[in-house]
Amino acid sequence: MYKLTNVKKEYQKGRATVAALAGVDLVIEDGEWLAIQGPTGHGKTTLLQILGGLDRPTSGIVDFDGQDLADLRESQVTKVRAASIGFIFQTFNLIPTLSGQENVEAALVPLGVGPAERRARAAKALESVGLGDRLRHLPSELSGGQQQRVAIARALVKEPKVLLADEPTGNLDEDTRDEIISLLEALWREHGLTLILVTHDSSVARRAQRVGIMRNGRLSIKQDTRRPAG
Amino acid sequence: MFFTYLRRELRRRMRQAIFIALGLALGIGLVITVTALSTGVKNAQGTVLHALYGAGTDITVTKAPSSNSGGPFGFRVGGGADNGQRPAAGTTFSRDTLLSRSLGALNSSSVSSVAKQRGVAAAGGALVLTDLSVSGTIPSAASGGGGFGGGGGASNFKTNSFTVNGADLAVGEVGPLSSGKIASGRTFTSSDATSNVAVVDSSYAGQNKLVTGSTITVAGAKFTVIGTVSQPQGGNPAQVYIPLTRAQTLASMKNQVNTIYVAAASAAGIGSVSKSISGVVPGATVTTSSDLASEVTGSLASASSLANNLGKWLAVAVLVAAFLLASLLTMAAVSRRVREFGTLKALGWRSKRIVGQVMGEAIAIGIVGGAVGVALGFAGAALVSRLAPPLSASVGQTTGSATPGGARTFGGGGGFGGPPGGGTGGGAFSRLAANATHTVAVHLTAPVTIGAVVLAVVLAVAGGFIAGSFGGWRAARLRPAAALARVE
Numbered sequence: 001m002y003k004l005t006n007v008k009k010e011y012q013k014g015r016a017t018v019a020a021l022a023g024v025d026l027v028i029e030d031g032e033w034l035a036i037q038g039p040t041g042h043g044k045t046t047l048l049q050i051l052g053g054l055d056r057p058t059s060g061i062v063d064f065d066g067q068d069l070a071d072l073r074e075s076q077v078t079k080v081r082a083a084s085i086g087f088i089f090q091t092f093n094l095i096p097t098l099s100g101q102e103n104v105e106a107a108l109v110p111l112g113v114g115p116a117e118r119r120a121r122a123a124k125a126l127e128s129v130g131l132g133d134r135l136r137h138l139p140s141e142l143s144g145g146q147q148q149r150v151a152i153a154r155a156l157v158k159e160p161k162v163l164l165a166d167e168p169t170g171n172l173d174e175d176t177r178d179e180i181i182s183l184l185e186a187l188w189r190e191h192g193l194t195l196i197l198v199t200h201d202s203s204v205a206r207r208a209q210r211v212g213i214m215r216n217g218r219l220s221i222k223q224d225t226r227r228p229a230g
Numbered sequence: 231m232f233f234t235y236l237r238r239e240l241r242r243r244m245r246q247a248i249f250i251a252l253g254l255a256l257g258i259g260l261v262i263t264v265t266a267l268s269t270g271v272k273n274a275q276g277t278v279l280h281a282l283y284g285a286g287t288d289i290t291v292t293k294a295p296s297s298n299s300g301g302p303f304g305f306r307v308g309g310g311a312d313n314g315q316r317p318a319a320g321t322t323f324s325r326d327t328l329l330s331r332s333l334g335a336l337n338s339s340s341v342s343s344v345a346k347q348r349g350v351a352a353a354g355g356a357l358v359l360t361d362l363s364v365s366g367t368i369p370s371a372a373s374g375g376g377g378f379g380g381g382g383g384a385s386n387f388k389t390n391s392f393t394v395n396g397a398d399l400a401v402g403e404v405g406p407l408s409s410g411k412i413a414s415g416r417t418f419t420s421s422d423a424t425s426n427v428a429v430v431d432s433s434y435a436g437q438n439k440l441v442t443g444s445t446i447t448v449a450g451a452k453f454t455v456i457g458t459v460s461q462p463q464g465g466n467p468a469q470v471y472i473p474l475t476r477a478q479t480l481a482s483m484k485n486q487v488n489t490i491y492v493a494a495a496s497a498a499g500i501g502s503v504s505k506s507i508s509g510v511v512p513g514a515t516v517t518t519s520s521d522l523a524s525e526v527t528g529s530l531a532s533a534s535s536l537a538n539n540l541g542k543w544l545a546v547a548v549l550v551a552a553f554l555l556a557s558l559l560t561m562a563a564v565s566r567r568v569r570e571f572g573t574l575k576a577l578g579w580r581s582k583r584i585v586g587q588v589m590g591e592a593i594a595i596g597i598v599g600g601a602v603g604v605a606l607g608f609a610g611a612a613l614v615s616r617l618a619p620p621l622s623a624s625v626g627q628t629t630g631s632a633t634p635g636g637a638r639t640f641g642g643g644g645g646f647g648g649p650p651g652g653g654t655g656g657g658a659f660s661r662l663a664a665n666a667t668h669t670v671a672v673h674l675t676a677p678v679t680i681g682a683v684v685l686a687v688v689l690a691v692a693g694g695f696i697a698g699s700f701g702g703w704r705a706a707r708l709r710p711a712a713a714l715a716r717v718e
Contacts, residue, residue, distance in 0.1 A: 054576055055711035075580065082578020093573040097238035109231050110578035118231075154577070169308070 001194045002028040002051060007060030007070075009046050009217075020046040021057065030161075033188055033195040035205035037222070038214035044198045045166055047214065051196060052085050052164045053077040064200060065161070071220040075201060082110035086155030086193075088184075090167035094139040094154075100126060100146075101135040101174035104154045111158060125153035129183060145176035149183065162194040169204060180205060236590050243563060247595050250556045254599030255606055257549035258686045262542040262607025265685065266676035267614055273675070288500050291335035291490035291507055293346060293514045317368050324365035328394060328449040328481035333358060333488035336514065341490055342616030343510040349499040350507075354401030355487030357477040358468070359394045361448055392434065392450060395468035396477025396487075399423050404491035406467055407459065415442035415457025423473050428453040432460045434469040448472060449480035485566045552599075553693050560592050560701035568708060575710040585702035593691060600690020602684055611676035617678075701709075 009010070009021040021044045028034055038044050046199045049055040050062055053069045062069040069077055084203070086107075094103045104122035126132055129149040139147050150167060155163055165184065169177035181204055196206060205211045211222045240247045318321065338355055345353035366387035375482045397407055407417070413432040428448065430440050435458045440446060444455045453472060461467040478484050492507065504516045547567045564571070571584050 016600065049711045052576065055709070070613075078575070078578055078580055081576065087576045091569075091571070093569065093576075095235075095570055095573070097242050098235065105231060106574065106579075107577045110580065110583070115231075 001030045001065065002026065002075050002099040003061070004051075004061040005061040005063070007050060007057045007062060009043075009050065009055070010058045023060070024217075024219050026212070026219055027186050028194060028196065031192050031194055032210065033185075033197070033208045035208035035211045036196065036198045036214055037200060037202065037205045037211060038217070040200070040209045041099075042090070042214045043217045044214045047219070048166050048196065048198050051086060051108070051162075052073065053081050078110075083158065084161045086158065086163045088148070088151050088155050088163065088165040088168045089169040092139070092144070092151045092171070094147055094150055096139055099136045100131060100137055100153075103139070103150055106156050107154045107158050120156055122153070125157040128156075128187075129153045135154065143176075144172050144178060148176075149174065149179050152180070152183065152187070156191065156193075159191070160193060162196065163193070165197040166201070167198055169199070169201065177201070177204070194228070231592065232587065235587060236594060239591055246559055246563065247598075250559050250697070251595050251599035251602060253552040253555050254596060255554035255602035257545070257693075258600055258603025258689050259546040259606025259610055260548050261689065262604065262678060262682050262686050263610030263614065263676065264545045264680045265682040266607065266611035267541060270611075270614070270676040271684075273677070288494040288518060289492040289504050289507065290517050291336070291340070291492065291511055291514050292488065293336055293511075295331065295334040319368050319370040321368045322366070323368065324363070325365040326361065326447060326450045328359045328361055328477065330357060330359050330481060330488050332485065335483060335486040335488055335492065336511065338485045338487055339629065340511045340552075341487060344490055344492060344507050347503060347506045347510065349495050349503040350497040351493040352401050352404050353490055353492045354404045354668065355396075355474065355479060355650055356398055356405055356489045356491060357396035357474060357483060357487055358489050359481055360396050361470070362389065362390050362391045363447075369538050392469040393478065394470045394472060396474040396481075397471050398474045398487075403516075404493050406461070407471060410459035410461045410467070412519060413458045413460045413576075415455070417457055417459070418471075418473065422456070422665075423475050425457045425473065426451055426453045426476060427473070429457045429471040430455050431467050431469045432458040446470065448476075451476075451480055489529040494662070549689065549693075553696050556592070556595070556693055556697035557700040560588070560697040561704050563690060563706045564588060564701040571705050571708055572710045575708070576663050581706040585706050588705050589698030589700045592701060593694035596653060596690045596692075596694020596697070599693065600687055603688045603690065607682065607686060608678055611678045614676040 004024050004026040007024045007026075008019065009022055011018045011020060022043075024047060036044050036047065040070070046055065050057050050069075051064075053064075053072075057070050060070065064080065067080065069080065072080070094100075095106060098106065101119065101122045104125050105118040108118045108121060123135060125150075126135060129152050131146060131149050131153065133147060134142060134150075137146075139150070142150065148171075152168075163184075168184065169180050172180060184195065184197070185207060187193075195208075197204070199205050210224045212219045213222050294442070336355070341353055341355040344350060364387055369386050395406060397405055397418065399420055399422060402408060402418075407429070412429075415429075417429055428446060430446070435441065435444075435455070438446075440455055440458070442455055442457055445452050446455060447453070448470065453470075453476075459467075459471070474487070480487060490511075492503065494503045500518050504518050507516050508514065573586055575581070
């Protein structure tokens with residue numbers, strides 16, 4: 001799915017140059033669940049944003065299914081995101097003026113899906129996350145856990161190849177956190193998608209197949225429970 | 231999704247949306263009111279000019295009178311010898327004369343020359359005259375110096391005057407009669423050209439108890455009233471209209487006119503037509519309606535100045551302020567939605583779509599502002615029409631620049647009254663001179679035209695477009711990662 005080669009990301013902070021990523025090499029297989037842990041400010045979210053095409057590296061190659069995301073034009077990256085990459089954010093990032101169903105539909109709009117099909121697929125996605133009876137509720141009328149479920153439905157409705165989750169349980173209580181992680185795991189198994197999850201919570205990271213640790217912009221693999229081929 | 235999102239977002243920030251819409255509405259309403267006021271002022275000026283010169287007239291051609299016209303008494307006596315010698319004391323006399331004192335004579339052939347000019351739709355000649363009747367007894371020499379005047383001179387004489395317009399019946403579409411409506415009887419036909427028939431102004435007819443079939447005397451000749459005419463309110467029309475041919479005979483001005491009324495084929499051609507007329511009628515004063523408009527004085531002129539200067543700039547200033555405010559508030563609203571737009575970009579929404587959403591919201595506010603602005607504009611215009619006091623406008627006939635001493639506007643006592651005791655009583659001559667300056671009263675209305683409403687709609691959409699462009703530009707520049715990193 002992904003092959004990162006010496007990916008670096010630097011920011012200018014006043015006169016100083018800050019290296020958010022100091023040269024990351026990483027291969028992510030199709031259908032893999034990779035968790036990325038590490039202290040705050042060491043590059044976890046930056047790496048996730050580069051994997052999702054939300055940001056461009058300063059140097060290096062970000063090969064996604066044979067395309068170098070770093071080399072594509074903005075409009076091309078947007079197309080890739082629209083079709084192949086789903087996002088889940090710590091703060092849910094639902095559009096406050098749209099209902100749960102409309103929020104999920106928003107992910108299908110860039111794909112040119114017609115209104116009727118959008119409504120049907122959105123309803124089905126919400127049902128699959130246990131929110132079939134909350135279609136018309138606005139985000140303000142949903143609990144944190146329910147909002148994150150809507151966000152998960154939104155990320156999955158377009159049947160992406162990869163799901164990128166940035167601290168999906170960061171704003172949730174313990175019980176809800178477990179619910180959401182269990183849901184994500186079930187969906188990962190069911191859909192066979194590639195799941196890359198950033199978390200600072202070890203109990204969450206442990207459930208993944210591989211765990212990488214980001215420290216000072218460098219990634220090292222701590223745990224690898226993938227079954228070897230054959 | 232587009233309209234749902236748009237509707238919900240405007241509802242979310244309804245107060246701000248209403249504020250922006252009201253600002254735009256105020257600017258647009260002011261523009262409509264000022265435009266309506268300008269139209270009303272132009273219409274009022276047109277009413278003044280049409281009342282004076284006729285609905286179809288764009289240009290008038292006149293000539294300053296020569297300084298030696300008339301006999302020693304200052305007027306020509308038609309139908310009798312005027313050898314300038316004083317009649318014997320005790321002689322009773324009666325004179326009924328048609329005078330063209332305030333305007334010089336033009337050859338009738340000038341009318342044809344003017345009519346042939348390129349861009350002229352119609353040209354008609356006329357004689358603008360005054361019928362002056364003076365009767366009384368010549369006093370003895372002891373009562374004053376040579377001449378008729380002197381102390382108590384005025385009480386020996388009876389004077390009466392009324393204005394007469396000798397109208398060219400073949401070119402009825404130009405000239406003062408073209409503005410009038412027949413109130414009773416009929417108007418002239420071509421067969422009346424050599425007849426002693428007259429059409430009388432309805433106000434004058436009422437004052438003098440004249441009806442269709444009555445007889446009036448013009449320059450000593452009896453005329454039958456065939457109809458009465460109502461002229462536009464506020465005008466200063468002639469009191470009696472007779473065929474031009476008869477007027478020429480009675481005023482001893484055969485083959486002469488003193489005014490040529492010209493209708494141009496198009497408004498755009500008035501300038502070039504007036505130039506070519508000056509070429510074929512040398513020495514004449516060629517006056518266009520815009521020349522006359524610039525000579526209009528009085529409160530109508532002040533209203534015109536107010537509408538065109540202060541009003542226009544005030545409306546522009548308010549509109550610019552409204553556009554600016556709308557743009558700033560739209561940009562502020564976009565700033566507050568940075569994370570939202572970053573999320574949409576993460577979902578795969580293209581910048582164009584997000585910009586389109588922002589612009590759609592701004593244009594929707596603009597359209598609401600425009601609708602309210604149109605309503606405000608109509609209300610403002612109605613208020614002006616209801617509350618504006620009647621305005622007055624004065625137009626004087628100005629002589630050409632070749633007049634000795636410089637161009638003058640005819641006005642009361644404009645050089646034509648003789649010294650006391652040295653001429654006839656000043657009363658008749660001041661009336662003649664005063665006739666040359668016309669003061670009319672017009673009621674100002676402020677009509678809202680389709681053009682003004684269309685302008686309002688265009689301004690509303692433009693206002694929304696400008697505001698949306700600023701906001702959209704801001705939204706388009708957002709990088710998704712930076713947008714998502716913002717804490718709200």
